Amino acid sequence: MTLRARSHLDWLESQSIEILREVASEFSHPVLLYSIGKDSAVLLHLLIKAFYPAKPPMPLLHVDTGWKFKDMYALRDQIVAQFGVDLRVHKNPDGVARNLSPIEHGAKMFTDVMKTQGLLQALNMGQFDAAIGGARRDEEASRSKERVFSFRSASHAWDPKNQRPELWNVYNTQIERGESVRVFPLSNWTELDIWLYIQREKIQVVPLYFAAPRPVLERDGTLIMQDDARLSLRPGETLRTETVRFRTLGCYPLTGAVRSNAASVADIIAEMLVSRSSERQGRLIDHDGSASMEKKKREGYF
Amino acid sequence: MLHDVLVGTTQSDFERYLDAHENKSVLRFITCGSVDDGKSTLIGRLLFETRSLYDDQLGALEKDSRKHGTQGDAIDYALILDGLAAEREQGITIDVAYRFFSTANCKFIVADCPGHEQYTRNMATGASTADLAIVLVDARKGLLTQTRRHSFILALLGIKRVILAVNKMDAVDYQEPVFCQIESDYRTLGAELGIGDISAIPLSALIGDNLIETSANTPWYRGKSLLDALQAAALDTTDVSESAKLGFRLPVQLVLRPNQDFRGFAGTIAAGAVSVGDRVGVNGNAKSLQAQITAISRGTQAVATAIAGDSVVLTLDCEIDVSRGDVLTSLAQTPVRSDQFDAKLLWMAPHPLQLGQSFRLKLGTRTVNARVEQIKYLIDVDTQSQRDSDVLELNDVALCKLRLDQVISLERYSDSRILGSFILIDRHEHATVAAGTVIEANSSNNVRWQPMQVSHPERAQQKRQKPKCIWFTGLSGAGKSTLASGLDRALTDAGQHVYVLDGDNLRHGLTRYLGFSDSDRKENVRLVAEAAKLMVDAGLVVLVSLISPFRGDRDAARALFGMDEFVEVFVDTALAVAESRDVKGLYAKARSGQLRGFTGIDSPYEAPLNPELHLHTQGREMADLIGELLRVVNGNS
Numbered sequence: 016m017t018l019r020a021r022s023h024l025d026w027l028e029s030q031s032i033e034i035l036r037e038v039a040s041e042f043s044h045p046v047l048l049y050s051i052g053k054d055s056a057v058l059l060h061l062l063i064k065a066f067y068p069a070k071p072p073m074p075l076l077h078v079d080t081g082w083k084f085k086d087m088y089a090l091r092d093q094i095v096a097q098f099g100v101d102l103r104v105h106k107n108p109d110g111v112a113r114n115l116s117p118i119e120h121g122a123k124m125f126t127d128v129m130k131t132q133g134l135l136q137a138l139n140m141g142q143f144d145a146a147i148g149g150a151r152r153d154e155e156a157s158r159s160k161e162r163v164f165s166f167r168s169a170s171h172a173w174d175p176k177n178q179r180p181e182l183w184n185v186y187n188t189q190i191e192r193g194e195s196v197r198v199f200p201l202s203n204w205t206e207l208d209i210w211l212y213i214q215r216e217k218i219q220v221v222p223l224y225f226a227a228p229r230p231v232l233e234r235d236g237t238l239i240m241q242d243d244a245r246l247s248l249r250p251g252e253t254l255r256t257e258t259v260r261f262r263t264l265g266c267y268p269l270t271g272a273v274r275s276n277a278a279s280v281a282d283i284i285a286e287m288l289v290s291r292s293s294e295r296q297g298r299l300i301d302h303d304g305s306a307s308m309e310k311k312k313r314e315g316y317f
Numbered sequence: 318m319l320h321d322v323l324v325g326t327t328q329s330d331f332e333r334y335l336d337a338h339e340n341k342s343v344l345r346f347i348t349c350g351s352v353d354d355g356k357s358t359l360i361g362r363l364l365f366e367t368r369s370l371y372d373d374q375l376g377a378l379e380k381d382s383r384k385h386g387t388q389g390d391a392i393d394y395a396l397i398l399d400g401l402a403a404e405r406e407q408g409i410t411i412d413v414a415y416r417f418f419s420t421a422n423c424k425f426i427v428a429d430c431p432g433h434e435q436y437t438r439n440m441a442t443g444a445s446t447a448d449l450a451i452v453l454v455d456a457r458k459g460l461l462t463q464t465r466r467h468s469f470i471l472a473l474l475g476i477k478r479v480i481l482a483v484n485k486m487d488a489v490d491y492q493e494p495v496f497c498q499i500e501s502d503y504r505t506l507g508a509e510l511g512i513g514d515i516s517a518i519p520l521s522a523l524i525g526d527n528l529i530e531t532s533a534n535t536p537w538y539r540g541k542s543l544l545d546a547l548q549a550a551a552l553d554t555t556d557v558s559e560s561a562k563l564g565f566r567l568p569v570q571l572v573l574r575p576n577q578d579f580r581g582f583a584g585t586i587a588a589g590a591v592s593v594g595d596r597v598g599v600n601g602n603a604k605s606l607q608a609q610i611t612a613i614s615r616g617t618q619a620v621a622t623a624i625a626g627d628s629v630v631l632t633l634d635c636e637i638d639v640s641r642g643d644v645l646t647s648l649a650q651t652p653v654r655s656d657q658f659d660a661k662l663l664w665m666a667p668h669p670l671q672l673g674q675s676f677r678l679k680l681g682t683r684t685v686n687a688r689v690e691q692i693k694y695l696i697d698v699d700t701q702s703q704r705d706s707d708v709l710e711l712n713d714v715a716l717c718k719l720r721l722d723q724v725i726s727l728e729r730y731s732d733s734r735i736l737g738s739f740i741l742i743d744r745h746e747h748a749t750v751a752a753g754t755v756i757e758a759n760s761s762n763n764v765r766w767q768p769m770q771v772s773h774p775e776r777a778q779q780k781r782q783k784p785k786c787i788w789f790t791g792l793s794g795a796g797k798s799t800l801a802s803g804l805d806r807a808l809t810d811a812g813q814h815v816y817v818l819d820g821d822n823l824r825h826g827l828t829r830y831l832g833f834s835d836s837d838r839k840e841n842v843r844l845v846a847e848a849a850k851l852m853v854d855a856g857l858v859v860l861v862s863l864i865s866p867f868r869g870d871r872d873a874a875r876a877l878f879g880m881d882e883f884v885e886v887f888v889d890t891a892l893a894v895a896e897s898r899d900v901k902g903l904y905a906k907a908r909s910g911q912l913r914g915f916t917g918i919d920s921p922y923e924a925p926l927n928p929e930l931h932l933h934t935q936g937r938e939m940a941d942l943i944g945e946l947l948r949v950v951n952g953n954s
């Protein structure tokens with residue numbers, strides 16, 4: 016089954032390409048969720064390879080919250096121009112109308128409205144029957160049991176007790192109108208594989224992954240970077256310049272930085288090989304409640 | 318261990334190190350054992366020792382260990398593997414979880430499979446993508462029924478290489494004879510099941526003996542530690558391609574057509590290798606379907622050669638008809654072409670299999686309609702004994718005969734895990750109801766099918782009708798022949814081309830040598846069905862009037878026909894009513910014992926479960942019944 020004549024990166028790449036092609040062949044309205052981070056960068060790279068020399072036969076969707084890092088928006092716009100991909104941006108208008116902020120309204124509510132609800136709105140509006148995401152099984156316990164093609168009911172619900180068995184690489188792609196699947200071509204990749212592949216393929220990623228002096232403050236034990244004036248200091252907080260980088264990227268007030276000197280992809284890999292903290296640690300959202308990720312998935316969060 | 322490499326190394330050392338990490342071998346394996354054999358502890362510990370857990374995960378683990386664990390305040394490695402909240406509460410793993418760890422040279426993907434008996438399907442899922450299996454046995458207990466069951470499923474899914482982990486050696490004072498006895502028992506089992514490559518390791522997952530390094534507690538053991546054995550397997554290239562002997566196979570996934578000048582065939586090579594300049598065929602080596610490879614690309618890169626496992630795009634030197642589902646093949650060795658084959662089926666749905674029911678079958682990149690025509694025998698997963706059965710229930714394994722609605726390219730599972738495996742999908746609920754492995758394709762090499770110039774659709778078109786078989790079943794005297802005759806009249810009057818095959822009439826000729834034993838009745842139904850099939854093929858609407866008391870026989874008849882070419886009509890007349898009519902005086906004879914094996918009296922009638930039409934005849938006018946028949950027959954066309 017596994018291919019020993021080629022390296023694990025070739026094997027992973029080949030398998031992901033096969034999955035992307037399967038989606039394009041079997042679904043009428045697929046979409047690739049593009050969140051600008053390193054996993055999305057790898058996904059986009061694979062998408063272009065999978066259909067080359069044809070253009071990717073599906074649009075990209077960015078569920079925006081209005082609170083991403085400036086560097087992320089810059090890379091997104093550059094990538095669109097560079098690869099000529101069809102990128103659609105959706106920002107939950109309810110949240111925008113209510114002027115929701117992750118700082119004032121809290122991570123939980125903000126994420127629920129802008130990310131979870133926003134995603135569902137965008138999927139419904141686009142009538143997408145397959146949504147490709149960059150989740151990996153090594154990220155989190157409930158994801159370790161996730162299928163590559165994960166079936167969702169018409170209300171986008173995920174039922175962990177009622178998943179389709181998935182044998183070999185034979186994917187059941189049959190669904191009823193209104194139902195959909197989430198597809199995870201990076202299921203078998205680990206965070207280390209992602210960085211090794213970025214290194215090998217020279218894939219451009221947001222500079223925030225690399226260490227640089229940045230203005231940060233410490234809040235609830237997490238280093239937060241002040242990316243614009245919307246984040247103001249609370250009493251007792253001070254802004255310092257520290258050499259930091261990010262292991263994952265999301266909304267800037269919700270994303271913790273780590274102190275690091277890793278300024279290149281090779282540095283990051285070296286750091287990873289000795290590092291002992293998982294990438295999700297920087298995401299504030301995962302910390303409330305032990306099985307919280309599983310609960311979010313049931314509700315339709317990616 | 319990673320620190321050592323990094324601290325104080327030069328730049329080029331680091332580059333070499335990085336290079337090794339970019340070029341690992343992959344090994345996918347599955348772990349199986351019964352509940353409490355120590356599987357979770359074993360895998361948890363492998364992850365821990367290879368530093369595949371992060372500090373924050375360890376922190377959470379220590380917290381969880383105190384809350385849910387079984388090891389007091391110490392770390393309970395087993396908890397690393399517990400995923401879903403509900404499962405954690407029950408304390409058992411009920412779904413396949415995939416875990417990852419790596420060393421400098423190898424990347425491992427572990428399918429952690431549940432030991433709970435109900436979940437055969439999960440084990441099959443994990444085994445389907447694995448190269449190797451670790452079978453756990455508790456040294457205190459030796460081989461259990463589950464050990465045999467799990468090993469059978471491994472063999473079913475084609476796993477040839479097993480590491481027998483004899484765990485909890487600490488609990489038997491590391492006694493060599495205990496280990497040797499279990500090893501020898503397992504080798505016997507392996508030989509029986511066809512698992513050739515077995516290595517046994519004495520272990521203590523809890524203490525860590527022989528896990529990463531060989532242990533002083535087992536000085537008598539000369540083999541490798543578990544991690545070393547896994548690495549050796551990952552680096553072993555002897556079975557690089559189990560399908561090398563097949564020759565090149567590319568199941569076409571999609572056709573890329575970005576502009577007028579480019580037509581590329583995309584897919585993942587299932588077997589063999591291909592080079593620019595090679596001549597290939599589509600599904601075989603027919604002259605009209607051959608072409609030469611003009612270019613191969615992997616991603617954006619043009620390459621001269623590609624091998625099994627590579628996702629590629631191929632271009633050809635001439636325009637031949639190729640689409641998704643076709644298989645590009647070497648000309649020397651071509652795939653089996655067949656529309657019927659024997660396969661081992663693992664039934665995975667909560668509701669049982671009904672013979673003759675139609676499914677979607679996906680094999681490689683091809684999806685077609687399929688029916689299970691026959692259950693040849695069911696295999697007991699615990700004892701591997703075979704028995705007859707008319708149904709397949711959840712987690713049953715059986716050798717079945719399948720028939721497709723078209724000829725496809727396939728291979729035996731033992732030759733190709735890709736072109737020899739398939740799933741069955743429920744047509745309505747779209748659930749994956751079964752997984753199958755091709756055992757033997759019945760392309761009957763000696764008796765060849767002669768292709769004819771005039772096709773079935775052409776014959777149907779000529780008669781301006783939709784040919785089909787209307788199958789009347791019911792008790793003797795239920796009114797089958799009367800209804801068939803009436804329908805014949807009505808359809809013929811309407812200008813259709815119809816013929817009636819009446820069971821009684823046929824017994825004067827075609828089937829006159831048959832009696833009324835169960836096996837003769839079966840053969841009787843088969844002959845009539847085959848005759849009806851020929852007539853339908855000839856373009857006729859065929860009305861069959863036959864008691865056909867057994868469900869299995871009728872289902873087998875149904876399986877001969879196309880998807881909407883078979884209409885089963887259950888002529889439902891109460892026994893008392895049929896008996897009171899007794900037009901032929903047969904009931905009287907049966908009651909008086911002059912006639913043996915008479916349906917309804919001393920031989921059973923199995924009513925259809927899902928007939929296309931269920932006709933309750935009592936109290937209804939003939940014209941009314943014929944009207945209903947016409948609606949169903951015409952509505953179906």
Ligand SMILES: Nc1nc2c(ncn2[C@@H]2O[C@H](COP(=O)(O)OP(=O)(O)O)[C@@H](O)[C@H]2O)c(=O)[nH]1
Nearest residue numbers: 352353354355356357358395485488521522523
């Ligand atoms: N004495 C001993 N106990 C073990 C060993 N491995 C696991 N156990 C214990 O056996 C029990 C079941 O282990 P667990 O890993 O949960 O088993 P699983 O059900 O197969 O996953 C736990 O109490 C473990 O601590 C071992 O090598 N020696």
